[in-house]
Amino acid sequence: MPNENADKTxxxxxxxxxxxxxxxxxxxxxxxxxxxxxxxxxGILKEHAHTRDxxxxxxxxxxxxxxxxxxxxxxxxxxxxxxxxxxxGNNRQRYALITNERGGIRDDLMVTNGGEHFFLVVNASRKNxxxxxxxxxxxxxxQLEVLEDRALIALQGPAAAAVMxxxxxxxxxxxxxxxxxxxxxxxxxxxxxxxxxxxxxFEISVPADAAMELAGALLSSADVRPAGLGARDTLRLExxxxxxxxxxxxxxxxVEAGLKWALSKARRPGGERAGGYPGFxxxxxxLEGGVERCRVGIVPEGRAPVxxxxxLVDKSGRKVGKITSGGYGASxxxxxxxxxxxxxxxxxxxxLEAMVRGKARPxxxxxxxxxxxxxxxx
Amino acid sequence: MSDIKFTEDHxxxxxxxxxxxxCGISDYAQDQLGELVFIELPETGIEVSQGSEAAVIESVKAxxxxxxxxxxxxxxxxxxxxxxxxxxNKDPQGDGWFMKIKVQDSSELxxxxxxxxxxxxIDGLD
Numbered sequence: 001m002p003n004e005n006a007d008k009t010x011x012x013x014x015x016x017x018x019x020x021x022x023x024x025x026x027x028x029x030x031x032x033x034x035x036x037x038x039x040x041x042x043g044i045l046k047e048h049a050h051t052r053d054x055x056x057x058x059x060x061x062x063x064x065x066x067x068x069x070x071x072x073x074x075x076x077x078x079x080x081x082x083x084x085x086x087x088x089g090n091n092r093q094r095y096a097l098i099t100n101e102r103g104g105i106r107d108d109l110m111v112t113n114g115g116e117h118f119f120l121v122v123n124a125s126r127k128n129x130x131x132x133x134x135x136x137x138x139x140x141x142x143q144l145e146v147l148e149d150r151a152l153i154a155l156q157g158p159a160a161a162a163v164m165x166x167x168x169x170x171x172x173x174x175x176x177x178x179x180x181x182x183x184x185x186x187x188x189x190x191x192x193x194x195x196x197x198x199x200x201x202f203e204i205s206v207p208a209d210a211a212m213e214l215a216g217a218l219l220s221s222a223d224v225r226p227a228g229l230g231a232r233d234t235l236r237l238e239x240x241x242x243x244x245x246x247x248x249x250x251x252x253x254x255v256e257a258g259l260k261w262a263l264s265k266a267r268r269p270g271g272e273r274a275g276g277y278p279g280f281x282x283x284x285x286x287l288e289g290g291v292e293r294c295r296v297g298i299v300p301e302g303r304a305p306v307x308x309x310x311x312l313v314d315k316s317g318r319k320v321g322k323i324t325s326g327g328y329g330a331s332x333x334x335x336x337x338x339x340x341x342x343x344x345x346x347x348x349x350x351x352l353e354a355m356v357r358g359k360a361r362p363x364x365x366x367x368x369x370x371x372x373x374x375x376x377x378x
Numbered sequence: 379m380s381d382i383k384f385t386e387d388h389x390x391x392x393x394x395x396x397x398x399x400x401c402g403i404s405d406y407a408q409d410q411l412g413e414l415v416f417i418e419l420p421e422t423g424i425e426v427s428q429g430s431e432a433a434v435i436e437s438v439k440a441x442x443x444x445x446x447x448x449x450x451x452x453x454x455x456x457x458x459x460x461x462x463x464x465x466x467n468k469d470p471q472g473d474g475w476f477m478k479i480k481v482q483d484s485s486e487l488x489x490x491x492x493x494x495x496x497x498x499x500i501d502g503l504d
Binding site: 038039043044045230234303304305307327328330335357 | 412413415416418434436438439441460
């Protein structure tokens with residue numbers, strides 16, 4: 001009856017924190033080629049709640065960490081994405097989208113200007129595709145290096161700053177989307193104040209051979225517990241954040257996905273470096289004329305979660321969209337979801353029906369995010 | 379109280395008397411599913427056949443179902459599960475029972491596993 005198939009194949013890779021997951025009794029699954037923890041002994045609901053109440057440590061070492069150096073790094077990278085990187089200040093981080101010729105999204109990523117070079121964090125499942133894209137399309141004075149010897153640890157939650165203050169006092173001076181090279185518990189790290197939960201927090205890039213030591217130092221605080229991919233997914237869903245491969249992919253554009261805010265002014269029509277990236281014509285047209293479908297929040301009535309791939313119909317029974325992410329929001333204490341619907345059905349409060357196991361269940365279109373973000377902006 | 383029996387799909391049934399059995403999902407099943415957030419039980423009075431879907435189970439991670447371990451008529455359901463699905467995680471083979479079935483053909487019970495056989499069966503799954 002349980003249909004969870006933990007496919008622990010021999011060729012799936014271990015992260016530098018594999019032993020930690022074992023110590024904490026993690027349930028492991030194969031995810032994007034890595035053996036990753038879904039949850040630990042406390043379970044997804046408690047790990048989710050603990051992240052909102054205190055702080056959680058997430059192993060996100062499966063994500064791709066890439067260094068891009070050379071004097072043409074920014075201008076060369078700008079030819080692949082609709083984001084202003086030339087104007088990105090030192091130690092500033094920006095959310096970015098790599099586009100294709102149809103204006104679709106090849107990946108979403110974080111780009112940080114580390115001074116000497118750009119530091120990129122890309123999705124684990126898109127690592128190979130991104131590297132192939134970079135290798136064939138970046139040119140000029142541009143050096144690409146995949147940081148295979150580093151782990152990535154996210155510390156997320158309202159207690160994260162106090163924990164970091166003890167281990168790296170200067171880290172708490174950072175605001176949301178700022179970065180610094182600092183020693184954390186005496187280990188040289190590169191940190192950013194960002195994350196994927198809607199909470200204040202940090203992502204810490206650490207040498208692989210020191211990752212266990214750093215995780216131990218973070219977990220020595222009574223406020224910090226480990227949390228797995230299960231809680232990470234429900235936290236980001238409540239925070240209205242997209243998961244690549246579900247909520248955004250090669251067939252969805254940034255405008256349809258409600259990610260207009262990620263399109264830098266300088267790269268939009270009329271901007272100082274307008275266009276010059278794949279799909280600019282499509283994106284420009286959509287910015288001007290609107291889109292036929294859009295990403296929205298969905299709140300199902302009752303307690304039953306509505307999962308990805310579920311069809312949405314209007315009152316007349318006509319199909320108007322599809323759920324792309326759905327589950328149980330532990331903080332809102334009920335089911336929440338995201339979907340693409342026809343723009344005419346996308347207004348907040350619109351009543352639709354989700355076809356779950358052949359039965360129509362009432363849902364309504366809701367504003368994203370489902371929980372208020374608590375980023376440290378000032 | 380007679381012996382508990384298990385299906386390969388991780389349901390259990392325990393006969394309360396000659397004709398009525400109480401059933402639910404095994405401890406192994408609840409552990410695999412993770413924390414339950416929603417359970418939809420059948421209406422009493424309906425008839426189910428052995429192996430047919432009788433209840434819907436949703437956990438934080440996944441959707442699943444309870445298949446009727448034997449055929450018969452649903453005579454009672456555990457209404458508390460609607461508000462407290464977590465009871466199934468806490469006590470899957472006790473307070474977390476799903477429903478009672480008036481068994482149509484008691485020979486269907488013979489095909490199910492006893493506790494030892496089920497333990498061996500799940501040991502072989504890991």
